[in-house]
Amino acid sequence: MLQTLLKKVRHVWHCVRRLSGDDAYEQYLKHYAAFHANTLDAPPVLSRKAFYQLWQDKKWQGVKRCC
Amino acid sequence: MRLWGVMGMNKKSIIWILVALLGAFALAGIALHRGESINALWLITAAVCIYAIAYRFYAAWIAAKVLTIDATRATPAERLDNGRDFMPTNRWVVFGHHFAAIAGPGPLVGPTLAAQFGYLPGTLWILIGAVLGGAVQDMVTLFFSMRRNGRSLGQMARDEIGAIGGTAALIGTFMIMIILIAVLGLVVVNAMKHSPWATSTVAATIPIAMLVGIYMRNIRPGRVLEASALGVALLLLSVFAGGWIDHQESLRVLFDHDGLPLAYAIIVYGFAAAVLPVWLLLAPRDYLSTFVKLGTVFLLAIAILLLRPEIRMPAVTQFVDGTGPIFGGKLFPFVFITIACGAISGFHALISSGTTPKLLANERDIRMIGYGGMLLESFVAMMAMIAATVLEPGIYFAINSPPGVVGKEAVDAIAKINSWGFAVTVEQMQQLASDMGEQSLFARIGGAPSLAVGMASIFGTAFGKGMLAIWYHFAIMFEAIFILTTLDAGTRVGRFMLQDLLGNFNKTLGETSYTPSVILTSAIVVASWGYFLYIGVIDPNGGVNILWPLFGIANQMLAAIALSVATGILVKSGKLRYAWVTGLPLVWLVTITTTAAFQKIFSEDIRIGFFAAANDLSAKLAAGALPADKAAIAPQLIFNQHLDAYLTLFFVSVLWVVILDMLWMCVRHLNGKPVPKLSEAPHEPSRLVEDWVRD
Numbered sequence: 176m177l178q179t180l181l182k183k184v185r186h187v188w189h190c191v192r193r194l195s196g197d198d199a200y201e202q203y204l205k206h207y208a209a210f211h212a213n214t215l216d217a218p219p220v221l222s223r224k225a226f227y228q229l230w231q232d233k234k235w236q237g238v239k240r241c242c
Numbered sequence: 243m244r245l246w247g248v249m250g251m252n253k254k255s256i257i258w259i260l261v262a263l264l265g266a267f268a269l270a271g272i273a274l275h276r277g278e279s280i281n282a283l284w285l286i287t288a289a290v291c292i293y294a295i296a297y298r299f300y301a302a303w304i305a306a307k308v309l310t311i312d313a314t315r316a317t318p319a320e321r322l323d324n325g326r327d328f329m330p331t332n333r334w335v336v337f338g339h340h341f342a343a344i345a346g347p348g349p350l351v352g353p354t355l356a357a358q359f360g361y362l363p364g365t366l367w368i369l370i371g372a373v374l375g376g377a378v379q380d381m382v383t384l385f386f387s388m389r390r391n392g393r394s395l396g397q398m399a400r401d402e403i404g405a406i407g408g409t410a411a412l413i414g415t416f417m418i419m420i421i422l423i424a425v426l427g428l429v430v431v432n433a434m435k436h437s438p439w440a441t442s443t444v445a446a447t448i449p450i451a452m453l454v455g456i457y458m459r460n461i462r463p464g465r466v467l468e469a470s471a472l473g474v475a476l477l478l479l480s481v482f483a484g485g486w487i488d489h490q491e492s493l494r495v496l497f498d499h500d501g502l503p504l505a506y507a508i509i510v511y512g513f514a515a516a517v518l519p520v521w522l523l524l525a526p527r528d529y530l531s532t533f534v535k536l537g538t539v540f541l542l543a544i545a546i547l548l549l550r551p552e553i554r555m556p557a558v559t560q561f562v563d564g565t566g567p568i569f570g571g572k573l574f575p576f577v578f579i580t581i582a583c584g585a586i587s588g589f590h591a592l593i594s595s596g597t598t599p600k601l602l603a604n605e606r607d608i609r610m611i612g613y614g615g616m617l618l619e620s621f622v623a624m625m626a627m628i629a630a631t632v633l634e635p636g637i638y639f640a641i642n643s644p645p646g647v648v649g650k651e652a653v654d655a656i657a658k659i660n661s662w663g664f665a666v667t668v669e670q671m672q673q674l675a676s677d678m679g680e681q682s683l684f685a686r687i688g689g690a691p692s693l694a695v696g697m698a699s700i701f702g703t704a705f706g707k708g709m710l711a712i713w714y715h716f717a718i719m720f721e722a723i724f725i726l727t728t729l730d731a732g733t734r735v736g737r738f739m740l741q742d743l744l745g746n747f748n749k750t751l752g753e754t755s756y757t758p759s760v761i762l763t764s765a766i767v768v769a770s771w772g773y774f775l776y777i778g779v780i781d782p783n784g785g786v787n788i789l790w791p792l793f794g795i796a797n798q799m800l801a802a803i804a805l806s807v808a809t810g811i812l813v814k815s816g817k818l819r820y821a822w823v824t825g826l827p828l829v830w831l832v833t834i835t836t837t838a839a840f841q842k843i844f845s846e847d848i849r850i851g852f853f854a855a856a857n858d859l860s861a862k863l864a865a866g867a868l869p870a871d872k873a874a875i876a877p878q879l880i881f882n883q884h885l886d887a888y889l890t891l892f893f894v895s896v897l898w899v900v901i902l903d904m905l906w907m908c909v910r911h912l913n914g915k916p917v918p919k920l921s922e923a924p925h926e927p928s929r930l931v932e933d934w935v936r937d
């Protein structure tokens with residue numbers, strides 16, 4: 176009972192982090208490991224700060240908010 | 243069990259029949275109710291049942307039959323996964339992103355203004371419009387964009403209909419943005435006018451956002467939740483701090499201003515926000531506004547359920563005849579134009595063809611995200627309607643009627659409102675203002691203050707009456723923070739569009755990081771909405787009377803463009819027999835926008851027709867019948883009325899060009915003549931396991 180509740184809470188927390196972009200860097204590292212780590216022409220892995228700056232600047236291109 | 247089987251039914255069918263009956267019962271209750279007051283729970287019940295039925299049956303039918311969604315087909319997120327903008331994402335997370343993007347101040351302001359017709363017309367349109375129009379538009383646009391690798395509405399219009407449609411969509415978007423920002427700026431100005439508490443709280447949101455931005459960028463890079471928690475705590479503190487400032491004689495004068503200086507402040511702020519880097523102001527403000535918005539909407543829903551307030555507004559008021567004080571014009575078509583975003587918002591088509599389609603892990607998710615997202619937005623509009631109509635009608639009209647209609651003095655305004663049959667006294671208004679920590683609540687037009695009074699009285703009754711003033715200013719802060727987010731984001735989008743356009747003539751001007759171009763284009767965009775904001779502030783009729791219908795027409799026009807694109811694609815894909823799904827809402831939107839535009843241009847009534855108002859004012863000015871202060875601004879108002887008339891004419895012309903272009907394309911297609919090819923991306927099977935969604 177407690178176990179399932181804990182699992183639920185963890186899942187919600189996971190969703191909140193994903194929604195807010197709090198775990199964007201971790202996602203990037205995962206993506207990097209899966210797609211780029213073993214290729215020859217892979218770009219060097221970005222630092223947390225460099226990644227965040229790139230991610231945020233990119234996020235605000237185009238229509239993001241409505242009436 | 244066997245018995246059910248024999249009857250061809252199961253438990254699920256029974257439940258859905260019950261939901262349908264309950265919804266029909268609640269709706270009939272609302273529509274036929276003729277008493278002193280009706281409980282808000284009826285509205286909530288009707289809404290939830292109608293949404294549930296529409297989602298379960300209509301949306302599912304559209305997904306299966308009209309769009310023929312294919313769960314085994316790889317989405318662009320899967321095919322083009324780059325770990326950034328294209329990325330298969332858990333559907334709840336996409337839903338959250340999508341809803342946060344579409345839910346703006348529109349569904350709060352529109353229903354509040356439309357409540358002048360009574361609670362019934364607006365409520366019905368919020369329900370019917372969302373279920374048959376808005377949610378369908380969002381869902382089909384999302385689907386078509388997803389099948390085209392997340393292409394934008396403008397690009398789809400160009401690819402599927404022709405160059406004219408694409409250009410029209412682009413111009414439409416730009417124009418709406420300008421009018422929208424002006425009207426939103428006006429709403430904030432009216433909420434802050436001579437209110438040191440509101441002004442200081444709203445002003446405090448700027449340094450708070452900057453602090454959060456610096457925290458996220460430099461102190462703890464990427465720790466979004468930490469920074470947001472800090473920001474929200476500071477925002478709540480700023481509400482209390484505003485109350486403290488309001489009680490300090492030396493400090494409160496710093497924040498006690500007329501409309502015009504506040505409008506200038508907003509214009510300067512808008513320019514700064516468009517030029518400053520996003521991370522410093524726009525992005526952190528957006529985080530804060532999203533959290534505050536979701537939290538407040540949730541809180542409001544709980545409070546309404548706990549409190550079950552009585553609705554005091556009559557079902558239908560006498561103002562359906564077009565003489566309403568808040569804005570002129572008859573029920574048809576102006577209730578539809580005014581509600582706008584809570585039922586159908588063309589702007590959503592831009593979000594549905596922007597970020598969202600690039601995140602979908604599976605085609606199946608579009609029903610929940612496209613259709614479901616709009617239903618939730620419509621529910622927010624419903625709550626705004628409830629918050630506006632739980633007020634005593636007399637109070638509602640005293641807050642929302644401009645001085646140009648009811649008179650400048652409190653006694654005159656009260657006499658006028660009483661003459662309409664709505665009881666309210668000067669003392670009552672004074673008591674209310676002092677409860678809310680304000681000097682006066684008369685003529686606080688624009689919808690935000692009356693919504694805040696409604697919310698404060700709901701929150702106050704549900705969670706403690708002693709804090710009405712805190713709740714009121716919390717509600718004002720809540721509205722201001724995301725109005726300003728829309729203002730920032732809109733100005734920036736306008737700047738990008740303009741730079742894109744200028745790039746066609748001069749390459750360097752098109753570069754988004756070229757400083758002279760950034761300053762030039764930002765200044766043009768800010769000056770455009772700044773002009774309408776300025777006129778709105780000096781207009782004795784309040785400006786909302788002019789700007790909100792203009793915004794509504796532009797917004798519904800954009801929705802009609804989105805539905806045209808969708809209808810054109812349906813016809814071209816050989817689904818003529820299902821084209822009514824988007825075609826019917828399209829016909830309706832064209833009818834209301836064209837009628838409203840026609841009346842705004844040609845009506846003889848000076849409260850509706852732009853030319854009539856301009857001519858009336860010119861005649862009065864020429865005859866010397868105006869007092870000196872009014873005569874001084876009259877030439878500007880006359881010019882503005884003319885400008886608005888031509889702008890409206892331009893809007894409907896653009897709309898009709900797109901529609902005729904689409905119809906011409908359909909006729910050619912049906913006659914076997916060549917038309918632009920469907921630009922759908924080719925089918926690729928999904929490699930994501932059936933019930934596995936990356937989260």
